[in-house]
Amino acid sequence: MTLDKSPAVIHTMFNMISKEYDFLNNVMSLGLHKFIKDRCIKNINIKPHDNVIDLCCGTGDIAGLIKKYQPQANVTGIDFSENMLEIAKNRNDGVKYYQGDVTNLPYPDNTFDVVTMGFGLRNIQNAEKAVEEVYRILRPKGRFLHLDFGEKNIASKIYDFFTPLIVRSFTENTFPYKYLIDSKKIFPEPDDLIKDFENKGFSFVKRLDFMFGAISAQIMIKN
DSSP states (O other), X not given: OOOOOOHHHHHHHHHHHHHHHHHHHHHHHXXXXXXXXXXXXXXXXXXXXXXXXXXXXXXXXXHHHHHHHOTTXXXXXXXXXXXXXXXXXXXXXXXXXXXXXXXXXXXXXXXEEEEEEESOGGGOTTXXXXXXXXXXXXXXXXXXXXXXXXXXXXXXXHHHHHHHHHHHTTOSOOHHHHHHHHHHHHSOOHHHHHHXXXXXXXXXXXXXXXXXXXXXXXXXXXX
């Protein structure tokens, strides 16, 4: 299966769904995405005054949680979609949001203590370059949290079956959600992602699985 992940297509798609994005996330996950993100942030041990950046930040869920749990952290969010960022800016105080390309980040080497990315790497045409950028901007011993779909198991297949039915009940714009299902089918499983991250210089710290492994987070550290 080949998907068009060109920047123009991804930018247009996420701008298009920005207003319904949070609502449908809640519906499709039965609200579990909030619990999952909460658990992930609690596992990366963000300290006061850490410099933290959330890549592909969307409407600001993860960046907002980081600021909530560690108010003294310096938190930045980067996303490709200006419409998503507009929602994020209106939602979270104390987080700096910028539009940008995560394969070409405007930061010097060794800038951040923590980098997070939730449900974003799967949508990047040059995912390898994005991971290299994560490694570059992290300080030595900095932590990288990656969260996305995980094992292609029974729970994942059930999600794939019911999601289109749910989406059609709420919106006529079903293309982005068909893309979601197709993109998760070709996305590497967690063990393969960990190997890819290790090949880029990271060391494995912890894996967190949710929904019987259909959602998975990997916590890595920069050597």
